[in-house]
Amino acid sequence: MLRQPDSHLLRRGRYSEPGRSYLITAVVYGRRPLFRDLRLGRLLVAELKRTHDSGQVNSLAWVIMPDHFHWLFELQEMGLAQVMGRTKSRSTLTINRARGTTGPFWQRGYPDRAVRAEEDHRKIARYIIANPLRAGLVKHIGDYPLWDAVWL
Structure with missing residues (x-):
């Protein structure tokens, strides 16, 4: 079992x-590069879009890397915490079903940074x-299939 020594600290003092x-x-x-499988990456894309379309967030940009994503x-x-809990839970179920597996898919916790209005x-x-x-x-971002931004 992989040790995640400080993941519990990521939730302490979080305010949204x-x-x-x-x-x-x-x-x-375990930082497994499972999103090298484009099919799995697209399942995550569908979950990010579902979260956006349901009005939980206004998605501005995201990229899915082989073993993580930025949003x-x-x-x-x-x-x-609710948005991330639901997104990670739904994507875990969907991706595990597609892979024929069970168990955890995401590491516990998630780093977040509030963006200041002037940024x-x-x-x-x-x-x-x-x-x-x-x-x-890739050498050109247009060659990478798992990203989007509202401005581009």
Whole structure:
């Protein structure tokens, strides 16, 4: 069993505010690069879109890397812990079903950062979607299939 020594600290002191933007990272349990399988990545994309379409968040940008994802969104009425709990739970069920597996899919917790109003959301979005370039997965972001941003 993989040890996650500080994951419990990620929840301590967390406060979420409707209308505020957040940058979230969620990591696959054991950092397994399961999203190299495009089919699994698209299942996660469907869950992110479902969360957006249901009005829980206003999704601004996201990228799904082989073993984690980054997501920039504006929180709507629901709390951050609820949004992430539901998204991770639904995606776990969907992805485990597709893989024919059971058990945990995501590492516990998730790093989050509240985005200050004066920060440039487009700059943050560009940083997020450039992850595949920095990781050497592609030479041009247009060649990477698992990202989106409202400005691009």
